[in-house]
Amino acid sequence: MSSVSNHSLAARQASGQASGHGFGTITGVFTPCVLTILGVIMFLRFGFVVGQAGVVGTIAIVLFSNAITLLTTLSLSAIATNTKVEGGGAYFLISRSLGAEFGGAIGLVFFAAQALSVAMYVIGFTEALLTYLPEGISPTLVASLTNVAVFGCVAIGAGWTLKIQFLILASVLVSLLSFYAGAWNAFDLETLARNRGPGFTGGETFWTMFALFFPAVTGIMAGANMSGDLRNPARSIPLGTLTAVFVTGLIYLSEAILIGGCRDREALITNNLVLSDIALMPVLIAAGVFAATISSALGSMMGAPRILQSLARDRLFRTLEPLGVGSGSNSEPRRAILVTFLISQAGILLADLNSIAPLITMAFLVTYGLLNLATFYESITKNPSYRPQFKFCHWTTSLAGAIGCGVVMLLIDWRWAFVSIALFAALHWYLSKIDLSADWGNVNSGLLFERTRKNLLKLEGELYHPKNWRPFVLALSGTGFSRPHLVVFGSWLTSKTGVLTLGQVIPGELDDRHQRRISQERLLHTMIGEHDLNAFPAVVVASDYVSGVEALVQCQGLGRLRPNVVLLGCPLSVDRMKTFGGLLRNLKGLSRSVVVLRRTDDPDDDWQPPSGTVDVWWRGRANGELMVLLAHLLLQNEHWRGRELRLLRVVDNKAGIEEVRKHLDGLLKEARIPGVTKVVVSKDSELAIQTTSRNAAFVFLGMQPPNPGDEEAFFYRTEKLAGGMSRVAFVQSAGGMRLES
Known part of the structure; x- marks a missing residue:
């Protein structure tokens, strides 16, 4: 088993995670979000979007995009204020809600998207810069040098990087003021009317424009990604992110209208620097482009390594563990920064801006969808x-956000949507297969609890109709290792349809036996895990064995969902039978069926049954119905398939053979249970049973508890009846089932 239990916390403490930078709302959240949102798409591609989709279509794209990010921000804010947020941003929040498997899968996907975002912003910066450089200079070279510079800034430390963001923000604001001033002078209502509707060219559609624009608004995670460096994440993430969403949303909506009213459609589609043409002072737009694209690249280069560092510290992927090491007093993720740089450089060498943007869109939509889903589950489980x-x-806003993300993925490009989901599913499957054990709780247990609670309440009034009877077996197995035949038989009966509880009684006083009870329960847990059993442990301390069994029988379960079959080992001496007889009578009084298992063989493998038939000796419905049903359940287990059920009865003379056989055949037919019937003629029923079933793999016989004082005779009678047969189950039925149900 791969375990992340306790390692995550220890790694964070050892590396100085707790110290952090202590950034506030403006510095740590609002400004990074705004600078990432108002980036390369706004300056270099927004005019193209307006030209293709038209003003109305662009407004719809902006509103739709912001609706998804707003719903996601609401979910983000709820989770961020419900837990102590450490480093890792969305990865940390999703993993602590949906579990390690979902968190690990989305952590890798989200990290890759952030790393590729660096490439997207660097390519955008390069496109803008090349217009001011002599012709013939390689764009790839300029982008690579820019990427190295971004890497160097972030490698120095987040504190230094964030200090220069206010200068960058000032440059962006000045460039926007220059644009608004120029647009005010150039705005024309007739131009706006001509650009109102769509004018798609080159195979573009509304959804391709949505895919191109959507990465612009994914900057809502820029602040959350810095969660480990915030002074008060629970306050700063909701306040800073929501403010950034509203402010940037208004900017994009106003820009869509102004751009559409200032230039004709051809200029919007063909000129990537149309904002510069509109601005009062074009040089300020250039400064804004450079500032915005570099700041966005810096933000992603800071955020992505912190996701990877948090993922590595949780030890979900062993190969990533070295990347969890931090440097300096602030635990800077310099190793993870290097990996981010290499991925972004690969994106620069292999792709262009238009091809990277849709891929990033899918990754972000998967992340946002899961973040909304996590909040939805947290809400409905009433944890x-x-x-x-x-x-x-x-919960309705979270569900709407999750559905919206899924629908948008399919509408943008259903092929890439399925590829993204398949990649995520493969990562989730891998993490599920390695059996992670995380030291944090998640919503899955809450979801299961809520579903179980409702189902238990429904079952309370419906469970005990004979048609719904199932074996709820309490096996008095001791430690499990001491009476393995009871554990095995109980598992065979319940593995597909019932519930198995392994019970143990520790004689003594609770004060003296408390620690032993804990250790024995732990041993039962260990055995259940080793054999992969669907079972629950139950250990009780009582003054004596009988009192303990009676306490377990009365107290186990919830409401009417309680043990209906008690599985016991057979006493091997008269003295024990004297105590045992009283227990059988009390269990009958408690309306519990009893199966007493007597086994004389000593197999090499307890889980491998012997060859032969499964024989049920019928003496009437009192115990017979339960015996037939238990035999049928036994044969449904994969270990017993291929063996035959025989329903048998002893008669005194041949005259009754045909009538009895028809009766037995009718029983099996009504019960819809496959098997054969046989009638044995004999004056000595014990001898007939031993002779007929001596080669059987298992034999079911009925019994009634002995009357007080008859325990010794009862012991010898059962011993004589079982004789030399290797596996015999004596069944005492309390009813509750019918074969024909």
Whole structure:
């Protein structure tokens, strides 16, 4: 088993994670979000979007995109205010809600998207810069040098990088003011009217434009990605991110209208620097382009390594563990920064801006969808630990966000959507196969609990109709290792249709036996895990064995979902039978069926049954119905398939053979259970049973508890009846089932 238990916390403490930078809302969240959102798409591709989709279509794209990011921000805010947020941003929040498997898969996908975002922003910066450089200079060379510079800045430290963001923000704001001033002078209502509708060319559609634009608004994670470096993440992430969403949304909506009213469609489609042409002072737009694209690249280069570092520290992928090491007092993820640089450089060498953007869109949509899904599950499970301080998120908004992300993925490009989901599913499957054990809780247990709670309440009034009878077996197995035949038989009966509880009684006083009870329960857990059993342990301390069994029988279960079959080992002495007889009578009084298992063989493998038939000796419905049903359940187990059920009865003379056989055949037919019937003529029923079933793999016989004082005679009678047969189950039925049901 691969375990991340306790390692994650230890790694974070050892590396100084707790110290952090202590950034506030403006510095750590709002400004990085705004600078990432108002980036390369706005300056270099927004005019193209307006030209293709038209003003109305662009407004729809902006509103639709912001609706998804707003819903996601609400979910992000709810989860961020419900838990102590450490480094890793969306990865940390999703993994702590949906579990290590979902978190690990989305962590890799989200990291890759952030790393490729660096390439997208660097390529955008290069496109803008090349217009001011002599012709013939290689774009790849310029982009690579820019990428190296971004890498160098971030490698120095997040503190230094974020200090220069206010200068960058000032440059962006000045460039926007220059654009608005120029647009005010150049705005023309007739031009706006001509550009109102779409004018798609070159195979473009509304959804290709949406895919091109959507990465612009994915900057909402820029602040969350810095979660480990924030002074108060629970306050800063909701406030800073929501403010950034509203401010940038208004900027994009106003720009769409102004751009559409300032230039004709051909100029919008063919000129990537149309904002510069519109601006009052074009040089300020150039400064804004450079500042915005570099700041976005810096933001992604800072965020992606922190996701990878958090993922590595959680030890979900052993090959990534070295990347969890931090440098300096602030635990800078310099190793992860290097990996991010290499991925972004690969993106620069292999792709262009238009091809990278849709891929990033899919990765972000998967991440946003899961973040919304995590919040949705947290809400509907009614987990008492889900107490977010952010009150403006409801399960309906989270569900709408998750559905919206899924629908948009399919509408943009269903092929890439399926590829993205398949990649995520493969990562999730891999993490599930290696059996992670994380030291944090997740919503899965809450979801299961809520579903189980509702189902138990429904079962309370419906469970005990004979048609719904299932074996709920309490096997008095001791430690399990001491009575393996009871564990094995109980598992055979319940593996597909029932519930198995392994019970143990520790004689003594609770004060003296408390620690032993804990250790014995742990041993039962270990055995259940080693044999992959579908079972629960139950250990009780009682003054004596009988009192302990009776306490377990009465207290196990919830409501009417409680043990209906008690599985016991057969006493091998008269003295034990004297105590055992009283227990059988009390269990009958408690309306519990009892199966007493007597086994004389000593197989090499307890889980491998012997060859032969499974014989049920019928003496009437009192115990017979339960015996036939248990035999049928036994034969449904994969270990017993291929063996034959025989329903047998002893009669005194031949005159009744035909009538009895028809009766037995009718029983099996009504019960819809395959098997054969046989009638044995004999005056000595014990001898007939031993002779007929001496080669059987298993034999079911009925019994009734002995009357007080008859325990010794009962012991010798059962011993004589079982004789030399290797495996015999004596069944005492409390009813509750019918074969014909």
